[in-house]
Amino acid sequence: MPVNDIQYLQGIDTLAYVRLLKNAAKERGQLIPYQTSLDFDPQRDTDTTQTKSGVVPTTASLETDLEVEFVHNISKVSDDLLTSLLDNEEVEVWIVYRKRRNSEGKYYAIYMRGTVSEDENENDPDDNATRDVTFTIKGDPQRGWLELPDDAKEEMDYxxxxxxxxxxxxxxxxxxxxxxxxxxxxxxxxxxxxxx
Known part of the structure; x- marks a missing residue:
């Protein structure tokens, strides 16, 4: 496929949704409002052992770094993130790519579970208050396709x-x-x- 035919993705179209795992039966995942940055960094360390027959690779378990920055706001999801950190509550996290859809109209997404391990607040007097939330992800992220309810679509695109x-x-x-x-x-x- 020629490079000109390959569709590219922009950061503005990649959004994080969160829900406390204990609330899975009561509420849908919530968009983190006013996101400014989303860093998703899965990695697997590899080591090698030199033998007389050549190099033998050894791979470690997958580790996933996930960090979301956003303008601090008054919302349930904002409070849920702090609850996860303070009470060691497990959260579900979805990274949704709103410009990548399948033939059924479902959105490509990556699903993870973990806890908030850091919630850095910056409150400069001449700027908006911001938060930089880091997650510790358990296990391996899972890829799939999901539907967005109408109100979730409106959150992304009024x-x-x-x-x-x-x-x-x-x-x-x-x-x-x-x-x-x-x-x-x-x-x-x-x-x-x-x-x-």
């Missing part, structure tokens, strides 16, 4: 809203999102027009 009230019966406040078929449509007098 939807067009009208000026009206947002209610249970009108979630967009009377607004309708622009679609590709709308290109070139509309008239000053409000009558329908054909696209040109």
């Amino acid at each position: 939807v067009f809203q009208g000026l009206g009230q947002v209610t249970d019966s009108d979630a967009t406040g009377g607004g309708t999102a622009f679609v590709e078929a709308d290109a070139g449509k509309g008239n000053a007098d409000g009558t329908a027009s054909a696209s040109k």
